Structure formats: C-alpha cells, structure tokens
Amino acid sequence: MSLNPKKTDWGPILILGSVWGLSEAALGMYLRQCASTVSGSLMTGGALFFLAAAWALSPRLQAMATMVLLAAGFKLFDALLLGLPILHGAVANPIFAMAAEAAAFVLIVRLLRDDVRLKVLGKGVAGALAALVAVNIFPLVRFATGIAACKVPGTAIPLSLYYAPITVSLSAVTVPLGSLLGAAWSGAEARWSPPKLARLRRLSPAFVALGLALLAGLRLI
Numbered sequence: 106m107s108l109n110p111k112k113t114d115w116g117p118i119l120i121l122g123s124v125w126g127l128s129e130a131a132l133g134m135y136l137r138q139c140a141s142t143v144s145g146s147l148m149t150g151g152a153l154f155f156l157a158a159a160w161a162l163s164p165r166l167q168a169m170a171t172m173v174l175l176a177a178g179f180k181l182f183d184a185l186l187l188g189l190p191i192l193h194g195a196v197a198n199p200i201f202a203m204a205a206e207a208a209a210f211v212l213i214v215r216l217l218r219d220d221v222r223l224k225v226l227g228k229g230v231a232g233a234l235a236a237l238v239a240v241n242i243f244p245l246v247r248f249a250t251g252i253a254a255c256k257v258p259g260t261a262i263p264l265s266l267y268y269a270p271i272t273v274s275l276s277a278v279t280v281p282l283g284s285l286l287g288a289a290w291s292g293a294e295a296r297w298s299p300p301k302l303a304r305l306r307r308l309s310p311a312f313v314a315l316g317l318a319l320l321a322g323l324r325l326i
Contacts, residue, residue, distance in 0.1 A: 112163075113163040113165050113167050113168050114162050114163045114168075114291075114294070115163075115171075115306065115309065116302075116305040116306040116308075116309040117159070117162050117163075117287075117290055117294075117305075117309075118159055118162065118163060118168050118171050118172065119171075119175065119309040119310060119312060119313055120309055120312050121155050121158055121159050121162075121172065122155070122159070122171060122172045122174075122175030122176060122313075123175055123179070123312055123313045123315075123316040124155065124316070125151070125152065125155035125172065125175070125176045126175050126176035126177070126178060126179025126180065126316065127179055127316045127319060127320055128151060129148060129151075129152070129176055129179060129180060129199065129203070130179045130180055130182075130183040130320050131320070131323060132144065132147075132148060132151075143268050143271055145202070145255070145264055145265060145268070146240075146264075146265070146268040146269075146271045146272040146275070147271075147275065148199075148202070149202070149206060149236055149239055149240065149265075149272045149275075149276065150236070150272060150275035150276045150278075150279045151279065152176075152202075152203060152206045152207075153206060153210060153232055153235055153236060153239075153276045153279050153280050153283065154279035154280065154282060154283040154286075155172065155176075155283060156169065156172060156206065156207055156210045156283065157210070157228070157232070157279070157280040157281075157282075157283030157284045157287065158283040158284065158286045158287040158290070159172050159287065160210070160211075160214065160284070160287065161283070161284045161285075161286070161287025161288050161290075161291065162287045162290055162291050164214075166211065169207045169210070169211055170207075172207065173203050173204050173207045175313065176203050177200045177203055177204075179316065179317070179320060180196060180199055180200055180203075181196070181200075182317055182320060182321075183196075183320060183324075184196040186320070186321060186324045187324070192250060192251065192252065193252075194252045194255070197246075197249075197250040197252060198246050198250060198252055198254065198255075201243070201246045201249050201250060202239070202243055202246070205239050205242040205243055206235070206239045208239075208242070209235045209236070209238035209239040209242060210231075210235040210239075210280075212235075212238065213231050213234045213235040213238060214231055214235075217230070217231055217234075225281050228280050228281040228284050229277040229278070229280065229281050230277070231280055232276040232277045232278070232279060232280025232281065233273045233274070233276055233277040235276060235280065236269075236272045236273045236275070236276035236277075237269065237272075237273050239265075239272075240265040240266060240268075240269045240272050240273075241265075241266070241269075243263065243265040244263040244265060244266065
C-alpha cells in the first residue's frame with residue numbers, strides 16, 4: 106500500500122472496479138428491503154479487498170474514486186433492471202457505503218506510518234481500522250439519502266455497528282490479501298511487453314461491458 110506517486114494503471118482499475126460492482130450487485134440482488142443478517146458486513150470486507158488491491162496497483166485518489174464510481178454504476182444498472190428508484194434502501198444506501206469504505210480506507214492508509222502500513226501485520230491493522238471507521242460512518246447515511254440504516258429487529262442498533270466485530274475481523278484479513286493481489290498484478294505487468302500491456306488497456310473497457318451483461322443475465326434467470 107505504497108503512497109509513492111505513481112501513474113494510474115487504468116486497465117486493472119477498470120477490471121477490479123467491475124468485479125467489485127458485479128459482486129455487490131449479485132450479493133445484494135434479492136435485497137428489496139432492510140437486511141437482517143450479516144450480509145452488509147461481508148460486503149464491507151469484500152469492498153476493502155478490492156480497494157486494497159487497487160491501491161497497491163495505483164495509490165492515487167483518482168483510482169479510488171473510479172473504483173467507487175464503477176461499483177456504484179453497477180448498483181444503479183441493477184436498480185434499473187429491478188425497476189427500483191435511486192432513493193431506495195437497496196440502492197442509495199449501498200452506494201453511500203461504498204463511498205464510506207473508500208474514504209475510510211484512504212484516511213487510515215494516509216494516517217499510518219510507513220513502517221507500520223508496509224508490513225503484513227500493518228496492512229491487517231489498516232484493514233481493521235478502515236472497517237471500524239466505515240461501520241461508524243454508515244449510520245450517517247440517513248443525512249445523505251434520507252433513508253435510515255437498517256437496524257437489528259426490535260432495537261435501535263444499526264446493523265453495521267451490531268456486526269462491527271465481524272466486519273473488523275474480516276477486513277483485517279481481506280486488506281492484506283487485496284494488497285497481495287495488487288502487488289502480484291503489478292509485478293506481472295512489470296514483466297509484460299508493451300504490446301501486451303496495451304492490449305490489456307484496450308480490453309479493460311470491454312470487461313466492464315461484460316460485467317454489465319453478466320448482471321443482466323443474472324436478472325433473467
């Protein structure tokens with residue numbers, strides 16, 4: 106999770122953002138009302154995996170913003186397929202969560218010292234802290250969308266806080282794994298020839314289109 110300036114590697118960012126968006130839409134494809142389980146916590150751990158991989162490839166705010174826009178785009182396309190309005194709890198609130206996760210991740214990575222965040226254990230700490238920040242931000246979603254966060258049935262406790270220990274523990278694992286994936290991808294690209302890299306960049310937009318087509322296909326099943 107380097108903070109050294111680096112040119113944004115748009116090919117992998119488009120691919121990672123598409124896979125993240127597809128997974129968010131697929132996992133939430135049957136949520137027409139407030140969730141009542143740990144699903145949101147699992148999605149946060151998954152989101153931080155993709156964000157960590159993207160950061161390892163391109164540690165820039167532009168990359169993080171693109172990841173969120175792509176994932177949100179898949180969620181909006183899914184809403185269109187379902188005939189749901191944008192201001193729906195299964196649409197607007199998850200998009201807010203994506204933005205909160207990305208913001209929390211960047212905040213924690215920037216606050217941690219180099220000698221901490223560059224070690225495997227430090228990446229685990231970064232994941233845990235980013236998840237902790239994100240789950241505490243999420244209850245504020247009602248101020249952004251007008252839709253309250255889902256709560257534990259019969260209580261006033263937001264699900265994001267109730268399942269925070271699971272989210273934090275999971276993210277302590279997914280962030281190091283995501284960073285490992287990003288580093289491995291970056292290392293592979295360093296060994297590729299310029300023509301091969303150029304083909305990846307040309308094909309990455311097609312990967313976005315393929316993800317949208319797969320999502321549409323899931324809706325037809």
